[in-house]
Amino acid sequence: MNDHGSMVRTDRLQPDAAGLARAAEILRHGGLVAFPTETVYGLGADATQAEAVAGIYAAKDRPSFNPLISHLDSVRSAQVQGIFDETALRLAAAFWPGPLTLVVPVAPTCTISDLARAGLDSVGLRVPSHPLAHALLAAFGRPVAAPSANRSGRVSPTAADHVLGDLDGRIDAVLDGGAAEVGLESTIVACLGGPPRLLRPGGVPREAIEAVIGQKLEGASETGNNPVAPGMLASHYAPRAQVRLDAKDIRSGEAALLFGAGRPGGIEGAAASLNLSENGDLTEAAAHLFSYLRQLDASGAATIAVSPIPEAGLGEAINDRLRRAAAER
Ligand code: TXA
Ligand code: MG
Numbered sequence: 001m002n003d004h005g006s007m008v009r010t011d012r013l014q015p016d017a018a019g020l021a022r023a024a025e026i027l028r029h030g031g032l033v034a035f036p037t038e039t040v041y042g043l044g045a046d047a048t049q050a051e052a053v054a055g056i057y058a059a060k061d062r063p064s065f066n067p068l069i070s071h072l073d074s075v076r077s078a079q080v081q082g083i084f085d086e087t088a089l090r091l092a093a094a095f096w097p098g099p100l101t102l103v104v105p106v107a108p109t110c111t112i113s114d115l116a117r118a119g120l121d122s123v124g125l126r127v128p129s130h131p132l133a134h135a136l137l138a139a140f141g142r143p144v145a146a147p148s149a150n151r152s153g154r155v156s157p158t159a160a161d162h163v164l165g166d167l168d169g170r171i172d173a174v175l176d177g178g179a180a181e182v183g184l185e186s187t188i189v190a191c192l193g194g195p196p197r198l199l200r201p202g203g204v205p206r207e208a209i210e211a212v213i214g215q216k217l218e219g220a221s222e223t224g225n226n227p228v229a230p231g232m233l234a235s236h237y238a239p240r241a242q243v244r245l246d247a248k249d250i251r252s253g254e255a256a257l258l259f260g261a262g263r264p265g266g267i268e269g270a271a272a273s274l275n276l277s278e279n280g281d282l283t284e285a286a287a288h289l290f291s292y293l294r295q296l297d298a299s300g301a302a303t304i305a306v307s308p309i310p311e312a313g314l315g316e317a318i319n320d321r322l323r324r325a326a327a328e329r
Helices: 019-026 052-060 074-082 086-095 131-140 159-169 206-214 284-300 316-326
Strands: 011-014 033-035 039-044 068-071 100-107 122-126 171-174 189-191 196-198 243-244 255-258 272-275 303-306
Touching: 011 019, 019 033, 019 039, 019 131, 019 171, 033 131, 033 159, 039 052, 039 131, 039 159, 039 272, 052 068, 052 189, 052 284, 074 086, 074 122, 086 206, 159 171, 189 206, 255 284, 284 303, 284 316
Parallel strands: 011 171, 033 171, 068 122, 100 189, 243 303, 255 272, 255 303
Antiparallel strands: 033 039, 100 122, 189 196
């Protein structure tokens, strides 16, 4: 789908050299390609291009920004993006390539966009074992952000036909690799300094992980009755400053987060200001959201005043994030 919500042609790419080359080319140009992994089909975009990542949310109709998993071709590529402690290294050695996602602190060399990380200082990484996924990641050479390739609220797809049923006309291509084997999403383990925690049960059983690290995982209960909600540890990025929404004018000393061409009253007196999108383009606005919030927060202003943002399309997810930032105190 383009910025104005119109349909695109979705190509079904064959699992051969030409299909892979085309898929990598689409990713390089900031497009969206669904591809098979051993768990489910993922909806991929270049994780380093925030606007491409914003396109994932638009195509899925997802009303909120969650941190996404970035997919890589090797442990070595993953270590450019995240900091692996001893436990994380051991888990990567034991289960990669495979259906395990590790949430680790962001490395100084990380190239994954703020939007793919939902503004967090941690990053979710996975090296999938599906041969086509691996071939695509190796050909592309950059991290690929990919949630499951379904519309928000629908079940995860395990075949190219499922992907097309949900996303035909909204994404550039699906790489057809037949049926996904596991059919269950990856297990997510956070290694953030403290004891490792299970964030989401999935394709790798808890017991197998505990056997490798020689200790019990914290998080979801032993019986599985009380699993930790995915992303729960993530505790969303919240600015230090107060956030004032729907600001039609700017008060002296506030930092201003603008949207659209208008110049609000009082803007001369702003401590700092950034415009999410002068053209009123919601995909561009989503791409800038987290980095601009951080930059304005760093200005030291006590309050960030935010221009009204339409609730349509990606505006819903942008406003959801801003409302949380305004409420979290
Ligand atoms: O099997 C899978 O994991 C599939 C395939 C495509 O790889 N992907 C998938 O992505 O299930 P998704 O977007 O449906 O789930 C990603 C989960 C979210 O629940 C998110 O909260 C968590 O990963 N996650 C990612 N990065 C995180 C982070 N930095 N901190 C906490 N949770 C994170
Ligand atoms: Mg999903």
